[in-house]
Amino acid sequence: MAIGRTYTVDSGLQTLASTSQTCLLVGTCASTNPVDIQAIRVAIHSGSGVSYPSNGSVQVLLARASGTIGGGTSTATVNPHNAGDIAANTTWKDNSTSISATIGTILWGQVLPFTAGANWAEWVTPGAEWRVAASASVGVYLTCSSAGTATKFQIELVTAE
Numbered sequence: 001m002a003i004g005r006t007y008t009v010d011s012g013l014q015t016l017a018s019t020s021q022t023c024l025l026v027g028t029c030a031s032t033n034p035v036d037i038q039a040i041r042v043a044i045h046s047g048s049g050v051s052y053p054s055n056g057s058v059q060v061l062l063a064r065a066s067g068t069i070g071g072g073t074s075t076a077t078v079n080p081h082n083a084g085d086i087a088a089n090t091t092w093k094d095n096s097t098s099i100s101a102t103i104g105t106i107l108w109g110q111v112l113p114f115t116a117g118a119n120w121a122e123w124v125t126p127g128a129e130w131r132v133a134a135s136a137s138v139g140v141y142l143t144c145s146s147a148g149t150a151t152k153f154q155i156e157l158v159t160a161e
Contacts, residue, residue: 004160006038006081011094011140011155013045017147023099025076025155026069026139029132030089036129037062037138039122039158040108044151046116053146056114058153062130063106065137069093070100089161090132101139114144114151129160 011025029035042060072093080088093099107130112118124130132138140155 005085006158006160007088008079008081009092009157009159010077010079012075012077013152013154014095015150015152016142016144017149017151019144019147021103021141021143022095023065023101023139023141024095024153025092025157026065026072026099026101026137027090027092027132028069028137029134031135033089033161034134035090035132036160037132037157038124038129038160040140041119041121041156042110042112043119043154044112044114044116045154047150047152049150050116051149052115052151053148056144056146056148058112058114058145059143060110060112060120061103061106061141062108063139063141064104064132065101065139066104067102069137071097072099073097090159099139101137103139103141107138114146114148
């Protein structure tokens with residue numbers, strides 16, 4: 001059971017207009033402590049100049065990342081739920097600069113319709129959180145069935161350290 005400091009990790013809006021599997025958010029635990037993922041939220045946003053493919057879908061995977069993590073930008077927002085908590089020990093990167101992270105063991109997956117306003121949120125049963133070991137990495141990977149135009153996604157994770 002996750003007992004510790006709780007944080008919400010937010011990727012911000014990330015543009016994805018490709019059918020290649022793409023890591024949009026990746027976190028690497030400090031060498032001294034693991035992290036438990038308690039919830040995942042994924043949203044597809046609409047905006048200016050957006051075009052969605054007809055009958056399209058998006059596969060979202062939460063998976064352990066293996067090997068060296070490359071690229072990414074440390075601009076993912078990590079907000080503590082308690083204002084008195086220290087900064088998170090886990091380092092999170094978004095895909096503002098392309099992330100290279102090899103997908104490993106899949107922990108969770110969901111397929112969403114590729115349309116404006118589609119979203120999914122899932123809370124994990126207490127005691128069954130997805131644990132990421134110290135010094136290990138985890139990523140959220142998206143694969144679109146067809147490429148959209150200027151499509152934006154947002155990923156949030158609720159974590160405990």
